[in-house]
Amino acid sequence: MPLIEIEKLSKHYQVYQKQEGLWASVRGLFHRQYRRVTALDGIDLKVERGEFVAFLGPNGAGKTTTLKILSGVIHPTSGTCRVMDYVPWQRVNAYRRRFALVMGQKNQLWWDLPAQESFRLHQHIYQIPADQFQATRDELVDLLGLGKLLRQPVRELSLGERMKMELTAALLHRPEILFLDEPTIGLDVVAQHNIQQFLKHYQEARRITILLTSHYMKDIEALCQRVVIINEGRIQFDGSLAEIVGQFHQERIVSLRLGNSNGIDDLSQFGRVTRLQPPQVQLRIPRAQVTSSLAEILNRYQVDDVSVSDPPLEEVFAHLFTRGKSDIKETADSGTAAASDSAASDSAASSAGVVRR
């Protein structure tokens, strides 16, 4: 049985529409206009124990809403959801002992006190035996390099240090599932990297299940085997990173350093030239033709250096997210390559159609 099972989950909000101007505001005191916002529009998802899944999508796509429903913070409008056989929004203590939620934008530690004091509170709330508490805390503090900071008031920590403290607090009771909502937001490269390393290491060692949302492709590249793309409250894709790149980007980038610039202008016959700064040239060549084109180029030109890479993930996603829904419908029937994952749903197939145009 899957650890997390979501079926047709939807969440709608009524949002008050504030009108412009004073008179309209006065009217708004008595009669308000609401707009219905769909945060989740019937998603289906299964997650097995020990998976590390990334939720990806533009702002307002429904990623955080999904995590909040899974952790029981909010109720869905319709649909079902079971996590470890519990219904999250019933907020049963037994369930709440077995997972943790960390949010990059919200802080749960006591602001004016050293993190140590918040840890102690967690110890009592989760009823962690003293020896286990100490062992877990020391191990986490050791892994995250927090030793000297335990006694410093939280308000005097850097953002990166605070995030590490938040992670420590969340992991003290050894949760089986960890929900991470943009844990690296606003962090510098080094701090981001540290947290990625930690999560990777911890997940591998403990085999816990992690669901992560992030805007940083680096997080996802470094950590997740499985990526779920959400856009406008629907799942558009569910599969591995390689599949996304393979399906949604038909080109690869070939960078060349040429010995001389003879015939450099003819390179465009192999693909789109995206940079031309002799001796450096960068080309975008359709995936299927990369091998043959490269052989030809190596044959005809004096090439000092060559590298082939995939387009940056950001570009792939930007490409994906800017597609409207109408586009998906139009091309749904032409979508042949569906995600090979078991969860390859209609939406995955239709979004595959997006790039097939």
Added chain:
Amino acid sequence: MANEKATESDFCKPTSKLGTIQIEPEGIRDLRTGPLVYWRVFRTFVRNSLVRAMGFRANFWLECVSSVCWTVMNLVFFKIVFTYTDSIGRDTGWGENEFFVFLGTTWIITSLIQTFVMPNAQEFSELIRTGQLDFALLKPIDTQFLISFPQMVWSNLANLFLGVFLVIYSVYLLTTNAENPLPFGVGHVVLYVLFLGCGLAILYSVMIAMAATSIWLGRNQTLYTFWFYLTNFYRQPMEIYQQGFWGWALWGLFTFVVPILLVVNVPARILAEPLRPGWDERTWALAGLTVLATCVTMAIARFVFQAALASYRSASS
């Protein structure tokens, strides 16, 4: 790059300590959040808020001094009032010393509410607005408990000591009064403490239910204003309302609907026995009503709180 390399090498050194998480660790389903857990958590709240208060020493003393000043002025005001009259109301029995038992009780209750309840009710409202309530909802412990006690403003407790002192001193004067001495025994103390508890529970319930409405209103900053109105009504002996249409209307409203008039009146009445000797039927009726009102307001507050949590929307990430 070099920088990244360096951090990578000394970061996350594999330790042998990390073990695989047990699937359904033994006993975790059977763990109960019992009274002992609540006591330990409460103790941690006390400890943490004390540590916090000590962190801002100057602020702590300033707050103490300002609230004590207010209280002393309050006392002086009523001292002046009693130079013009012998009692509050006609034939009510609230003479100067009886009334000072009442006033001391008011201080005790106000100070306890301002130390333990108000900061949390206020903060609860803020947790809702900012979406920080998320974290309280995740914890395997009663949410109402968790949001009711985390912050304590210890400087407000200064008035508790003044109140206790005033009550003891006034009771001493009453018991040693030659004309009509106040009978005093352990029973008085027990009942007094019990009904103080009821009073606190009533005020707590009213405040928490008020704060919970922020979930529907988005923002509710009327709490302090509301608290101010409440204190204006409950700090007088209820006899002063018992005349004229509007007086009786207010008395009815604040005795039966929002029963805040019972909060100070009942314990003060039990201790000071304004209509000595003995407790009259009215006192017993009010005491019974207070017990009932405590149960009902607590139940209503619980209901409002749960309903509010069910419609919590959690502000943006």
